[in-house]
Amino acid sequence: MSISPLKQALRRLSSERSRLTNMSKTTPRRVNRWFKWLSPGLFVKRWLLISLAGVFLTLLGVAIWVKLTPINRLIEFVTGMLETLANIIPNSVSGPIAIGLGVFLLLWGQSRTLGAITEVLQPEGDGELVDLLLAHRRLNRGPKIVAIGGGTGLSTLLRGIKQYSANITAIVTVADDGGSSGRLRREMGILPPGDIRNCIAALADEEKLLTELFQYRFQAGDGLSGHSFGNLFLTAMSEITGDLERAISASSKVLAIRGKVLPSTLADVSLWARLTDGRLIEGESHITEAGGKIEQIGCFPSNPRALPAAIKAIKEADYIIIGPGSLYTSIIPNLLVPEISKALAKSQVPRIYVCNIMTQPGETEGYTVADHLRAINQVSGQRIFDAVLAQKTSPSSQSLKRYAQENCHPVFLDRENVSKLGYRIILANVMDEDEQTGYVRHNPHRLARVLFKWYTSKRHRKI
Incomplete structure (x- = not known):
């Protein structure tokens, strides 16, 4: 035409x-x-x-x-x-x-x-180029941050805090035994790469593209179906370099990520949980499926040795952030490594726990903020942080109805009990709500902003 x-x-x-x-x-x-x-x-x-x-x-x-x-x-x-x-x-x-x-x-x-x-x-x-250099210098002058956890919670946190510092060390649980990670763990004898994969993708500059690539799951193929590309990539790197620690280091250099990702231990850790009804459940993926109330949690071997680089990072840290994430299957597995709990307890830098917004079936049903803190104190045997960050506002009625169908509710902030435990409370709106699905998640940028505001105030008070 x-x-x-x-x-x-x-x-x-x-x-x-x-x-x-x-x-x-x-x-x-x-x-x-x-x-x-x-x-x-x-x-x-x-x-x-x-x-x-x-x-x-x-x-x-x-x-x-x-x-x-x-x-x-x-x-x-x-x-x-x-x-x-x-x-x-x-x-x-x-x-x-x-x-x-x-x-x-x-x-x-x-x-x-x-x-x-x-x-x-x-x-x-x-x-x-000048803007990139300015940003590079600013990030390299940022505080040394250690973030501890696993699952989607830790990767969400990393997406936010990487805008404030390039000196980040993510210490990640290796207790996962489900899905693609569990299959590779059983068949190849390597540590589960799933949570580590998520953290590497979150810290990369080309985060969106790399996340899509690493999260891509093969839908067909003999032996490939169900596996994610990122898990296979880290497995191949482990075979080439000799172990998962070297594989993560090599992958981090290839992908030019901001900071480091470290497993909490190189031991082949398997979780177990004793429920209030007397059942003993073995395996991280089976604990939440059991549907009971957790009375005690531990791991085999009982005292896994910490990765030395992880302990060094905690000792040299300017700021330590624990969570968010599933309490018993993402946060606590790191604390079951005795050296990590001791290093966190000895640290004199600002330490904060980011509490979940909603309770989780099979793990924290009916839990308050104070219940989360008591569970962590029980495992670590001592106080390992100074403050707790809790969500200020409640989700919409639509989201509450959606979660109620799964027996999930907002984590109630029982101020008096938290104060008795000796923790300072940081209240802020750090929530994102999906209008279509009704699911709520931590907003990475809002969360990072609140965390750095608290860190800055603590640092100025010391000065």
Whole structure:
């Protein structure tokens, strides 16, 4: 179908207007970009000055080498020109003009050089190199954070806090025995990679794409059906590198994640739980399926050895965050490693527990915030954090009805009991609610904002 002459004229007019608008915006944007390179913390100015000094010394060396003859004539010529110029234009005007022109040419040359480098490093042009450097420096100056947990709760937390610091260590449970992870654990004899996979994806820069790739499950294929790509990737890396710790480290470098992901132990840990009705349930996936109330929880072997790198991270941490996540199958399995519980108890840095928003069938039915804290204290044998973050507002009536069908309810904040246990309460709205499904989850960015606000206030109080 042909386009009418009128439409063609309108399109040309629109494109010409856009071109002129873009031209008017280009110059101030470029100037702003040049001055960004002089921002503190980029370590660019010092190298710029060193480069200028190098140019000067090179020219001086050449002049000395040839016995100063060319440089003397050049000096005489430049002196004559400057005297003539000074007679025409006062030095109060010509001096600043020359300085400004020299700085402009220097910055322009550096900008064009860095632009050429950017085209190679970022062929798709996602953001300015200077902005990426500024963000990189800011994140590298962030506090050393240790986040402990597992499941979807820990990966949700990591998506938020990676915007505030690149010095993150996620310590992840390896007690999972269900789904793809359980199959690989039984068939290949490796530690379950599922929770670790989620954390690696959450800390990656290309989070959305990597999450989709790592979460992709094969729908067909002999032996492949039901497995996620991320689990198979980590399994292959474990075979190549020798163990899961090296596999995670190698994968983290390949995927350029912010921070580190560490298993709490390299032992082949299996959970068990004793219910109030006397049943003894073995296996993480079977505990929630049993549908009883948990009276006691433990693991085989009974005292697994902690990963040394995890203990080192806790000792060097500036801030420790525990949760959110399933209390008995994501949080507590990490605390069943005695060295981790002891290291957390000895730590003097701000430590906070992020409580779940809703109760969980088969784990925390009828639990209050204080019940969560008592369960953690019972396992660890001591206090391992200072404060608890609880959801401030209740979900909508639609979500409450949806959850009530599964015997789930909001975790009630019993202030008096929490205070008696010696914990400070942080109340905030950190919830996201899906209007279609009615499910509620922690909002990663809102959660991170509240956590860092509390951390900043604690740090300033110490100062």
